[in-house]
Amino acid sequence: MRLLMFCVPRGVLALTNLALLGACSGMEPTSDGDASVARDANGSGHKLIDAASWKLALATEDPFAGHRPGRVLCGEADWRIEPQGVEIDTRACNYATLVQPALARVARGERVQLFIWWQTLASKEASTAHVAIQAGATIIWQEAVAIPAPADVRNIDVPLLTDLEVGEPIFIHVRNHGYNNWSFGPITTAYPKKQR
Numbered sequence: 421m422r423l424l425m426f427c428v429p430r431g432v433l434a435l436t437n438l439a440l441l442g443a444c445s446g447m448e449p450t451s452d453g454d455a456s457v458a459r460d461a462n463g464s465g466h467k468l469i470d471a472a473s474w475k476l477a478l479a480t481e482d483p484f485a486g487h488r489p490g491r492v493l494c495g496e497a498d499w500r501i502e503p504q505g506v507e508i509d510t511r512a513c514n515y516a517t518l519v520q521p522a523l524a525r526v527a528r529g530e531r532v533q534l535f536i537w538w539q540t541l542a543s544k545e546a547s548t549a550h551v552a553i554q555a556g557a558t559i560i561w562q563e564a565v566a567i568p569a570p571a572d573v574r575n576i577d578v579p580l581l582t583d584l585e586v587g588e589p590i591f592i593h594v595r596n597h598g599y600n601n602w603s604f605g606p607i608t609t610a611y612p613k614k615q616r
Contacts, residue, residue: 543598
């Protein structure tokens, strides 16, 4: 097992460490031999994403287009891949939706887990950020975050309301005002998948 290092604000380090305990457990291929769909060594937590596979969503495929500002300022240099996730730097990026295909099928009612954290949120003027996760056609979690605000973390564990098939898109989204950093960790299922 490799030691993974994340740049996390001191104020949320303890909370993030709790989330990382689950995220950093050993992974092994599923029984069908497909190494791209991995599971936790204990059989809990099928990977739904590949950290290196995020890409900026096109405006035509962005499910959060209603939140888009008149002028979107965000390029490839404004986000980067972390060891098991992705960080969006909003110093020059006011809006970003990233997308990739789901690696595993998740049935309705199965739980999905992920964690999100941000450093101290600063802005010259008070504003509100929008952070969201969508699987397929369903938003599975979203929050409006007031800015300015202290560093914080969200450890998310929610049931899917609809089935998610392999290859369907998973989106992560941030609309932000100010000079901030938003990090998204691994996205996994919470329990062993049933035999189908």
